[in-house]
Amino acid sequence: MMERMDYVRAILGDAYAAAAQHEEAEVFMPSNIALVKYWGKRPGVLNLPLVSSLSLTLKGYGTKTRLSLSHEDSMLLNGKTLSQGDPAYKKAMDFLDMFRARGECYRIETENNIPTAAGVASSASGFAALTSAIIKLKGWDVPLKAQSMLARLGSGSAARSFWDGMVLWHKGTRDDGMDCYAEPVTHSVHDLCLSVLVLDASEKSVSSRDAMQASLATSPMAPEWPQRQAAHLDAALKAADFATLGQIVEDNAVLMHAVIQSAVPAMSFDTAETKKWKDNVQRWRTEGMPVYFTQDAGAQIKLLYPSAHRADIEEKINAAGVEYFTVAA
Numbered sequence: 001m002m003e004r005m006d007y008v009r010a011i012l013g014d015a016y017a018a019a020a021q022h023e024e025a026e027v028f029m030p031s032n033i034a035l036v037k038y039w040g041k042r043p044g045v046l047n048l049p050l051v052s053s054l055s056l057t058l059k060g061y062g063t064k065t066r067l068s069l070s071h072e073d074s075m076l077l078n079g080k081t082l083s084q085g086d087p088a089y090k091k092a093m094d095f096l097d098m099f100r101a102r103g104e105c106y107r108i109e110t111e112n113n114i115p116t117a118a119g120v121a122s123s124a125s126g127f128a129a130l131t132s133a134i135i136k137l138k139g140w141d142v143p144l145k146a147q148s149m150l151a152r153l154g155s156g157s158a159a160r161s162f163w164d165g166m167v168l169w170h171k172g173t174r175d176d177g178m179d180c181y182a183e184p185v186t187h188s189v190h191d192l193c194l195s196v197l198v199l200d201a202s203e204k205s206v207s208s209r210d211a212m213q214a215s216l217a218t219s220p221m222a223p224e225w226p227q228r229q230a231a232h233l234d235a236a237l238k239a240a241d242f243a244t245l246g247q248i249v250e251d252n253a254v255l256m257h258a259v260i261q262s263a264v265p266a267m268s269f270d271t272a273e274t275k276k277w278k279d280n281v282q283r284w285r286t287e288g289m290p291v292y293f294t295q296d297a298g299a300q301i302k303l304l305y306p307s308a309h310r311a312d313i314e315e316k317i318n319a320a321g322v323e324y325f326t327v328a329a
């Protein structure tokens, strides 16, 4: 805990444990989907990633959080009161402990407008929102780059949720985490659409945190992942046309899932529907449609394509009767 408190103090200065200046604060923060994935952590308690990553923000899709001062800690997630033993309760309160002034208790009321814990990155928007809410409750003025560094302590992918469009999260090299932050990037490929297909909205059986740890500890592909991922990131940032970017995005997701599937014991987030949609995407490409997929630690498939093809792609998704939403960036 001390190491994390030192880190928080280094970012916020002496304000870090000051009492809240407001009774309540309400915020909304979007989620994000990685185009080049974060998978793997460096040792230590600062949640430092093994690799840098690049994401697209899901503008309008994420988490609304109301944080208020209360006589005791409590948490409501999507209208349901969580018990103190609930892992989501523990993670949230453990995060707020870093900012808690003496005697301060919090009521967290949080709602996602995307499926919770089904690989649509609700922990990204959840911790970005909790970070933003505690900063607002305290009345602090904290630059977004510093907010991304704090949010990372709750969930790595949350570091990327503070800006619209494409965001680059630098892994940094320092053990004290002070060079590990996200920032927005301008990219030469514009007018992208990302459709998130909700193929399975049930809670996943393995958390991404556990899958990350287990796959990098046991997969024979683990040693090659950081170098190949870095090459993907470099190429993605330099890609000058949609097809080059799309192919890198798909290759990177396939590589991450190869690391996961080659873990010992083997793991997979795929369902029959997931596999069917990957086949669909690859078939549509052979038919001339510029569309690529990505997949996170869940069964959902996300389709990436130029916005000029939005009507065609959405017609195909509608025809399949699958729940989805599309963001343009």
Ligand code: 2P0
Pocket: 033, 034, 036, 037, 038, 039, 047, 053, 121, 123, 124, 154, 155, 156, 157, 158, 208, 209, 295, 296, 297
């Ligand atoms: C990503 N994922 O870049 C990757 C790709 C899932 C697959 O970031 O342990 O919930 O809280 O830092 O952020 C999901 O992992 O992990 C994730 P923690 P997180 O979006």
